[in-house]
Amino acid sequence: MFNYYLRLAWISILRHWGLSLLMVCAIGLGIGAAMTTITVNYLMSANPIPEKSEQLYYVQLDSWDINNPFNDGLSPPDQMTFTDSTNLMRAQKAFRQNVQAQAFGVIEPENPDMLPLIVNGRANSADFFTMFNVPFIYGSGWSRASDDSKEFVVVLSKETNEKLFGGEDSVGKSIKLEGNMFRVVGVIDNWQPKPRFYDITTGAFNDSEDIFVPFHLIVDEKISRSGNTNCWKPTGDGFQAFLASECIWTQFWVELKTEQDKEDYLQFLNAYVQEQKQFGRFQRPIDNRLSNVMQWLESQEVVADDAQMMMAMSFMFLIVCLLNTVGLLLAKFLGKAPEIGLRQALGASKRTLFSQYIIESACIGILGGILGLVLAYLGLQGIEILYGDSMKDLATLDSKMATLAVLLALFSTILAGLYPTWRACNIQPAQQLKSQ
């Protein structure tokens, strides 16, 4: 009977094509608007490293002003002082640890015909690459030994390698960065985690960097640091004074394999802060936090409020569209009252009729879902044009979202079709048959 109902639905849709088109458009518009905002929210709140997001922890220590707490005391500072991050690095208490900051520099290509290249960089520890499962085309990240011996090594992004070496295996070759020669140890494959979880202080949806260099190069002033810096008391003169200050500008990540490891590390942090208090630091109550990737993204409200507001509004719009569909379906089904009466006379039960007309509603829903997909695609294109590169990877409709669009349309239309179908099934056949 299912195929029979499908055929009847198709005949009915074609027969009342104007009314059907209106319904498909109403559902399509609602689904299009909803899916556009759902997709953006979904990609914004996606887990960027699901395979180990539960093992990676962002470390926060409350080294802030006792009289003027950071973030009104709701959470510890979102970055760490250089002093603390280097102390934690030195302690090596986690399975893996990484201190990092944003950097930038200028590469002077060997080819004199090429213009110097201004690059965004990241100064980080050796563990960065293995911690965050960074994929490589050539070579790998540098070793901890390279960090310790302060080697001038660099990892290039695929794009930078294309620009400098035409995409060839450049491992072992050298580049001149900020006047110093750096040995290429690896070339990263396409890697654009969204959100860019490892550093959301400089833009959760920015692209990953062009080059990666050891963190010590910032300390040695071989490369310039950038990114956010927050201070709560004067720093003194000179870079060394800045490094020793209470300014926060580094980010610190650890990889901990088990819950026990996490507990142990938290105890270590508490002991560390207790120790630092003896030097007159950390005057605020102890508030050390270890947040896994998703907790960290959530606490930093990576999904913007306005995106959530837009999603809520688009759902309201979908409801309005569905209410319109209810009206149109009601008009359509009640217009078929004589046929419904006849079918009852010929042996159709209310249950049978319900199946027939709910399948017709579902067919309209699927068509609306397909139109909604097209509109969602156009909507996402519009968002990309409006917001530029920062939304480039967020404005894409993957197969999961496409399926969701059709299912949402199907479910919504069936829901919208319940009342009209119920009304249609309760038509009194005798009255309809006589009035024909």
Add this chain to the structure above:
Amino acid sequence: MLVMKNINKIFQTADIQTHALRDFCLQVNEGDFVSVTGPSGSGKTTFLNIAGLLETFTNGEFLLDGEEVGQLNDDGRSRMRNQKIGFIFQGFNLIPDLNLYDNVDVPLRYRGFNAKERKRRIEESLERVGLASRMKHLPSQLSGGQQQRVAIARALATSPRFLLADEPTGNLDSEMAQGVMTLLEEINQQGTTIIMVTHDAQLAQRAKRTIQVKDGRVSELEKVTPIMNQAIA
């Protein structure tokens, strides 16, 4: 056999009660051809709707083929309509979007026959009313008489025990009406019980038995053949 005992049907609105049938009693035996006449508003159509399980009654007893239908739920009533009753209406009531084949197919689908059996029955029914060559036509492409023949083919396709006809010739000219009437007589001769509501006294006389409904009661019973029976007092 169709037996109605003291059937009452009251239509209730906010202020008014209308008695469409009052202690309506009737027995229709297997093979009968009963014509039902009476003035407008007398309760003929209400009787036919109740007989066809299209409408419920307020109280009384109604046995169709020995089964008390007052106790049946919607599924049971639908099943009984589909299996035992065929309908013919004044307005033909064909589905305009479906061709003749698909129109006749409707009750067979609800019966659950397989495709082969449905095809056989559809072709046989349309053959019987002389429209086998037009099974791909839409109803709008046929004359009124032909449309009524399709409606008869549809009613016959499920091999019903009872054929209920409500003014089957009301929308036809006299020539077409005679043709439809002849067809109904043939169907009756082959064993199908027919109950036909009509205003046309001449056509009513062609039935084996005629009853008159007045003020919701069987007010007159005319015995046409010695075998045929009567309303139950």
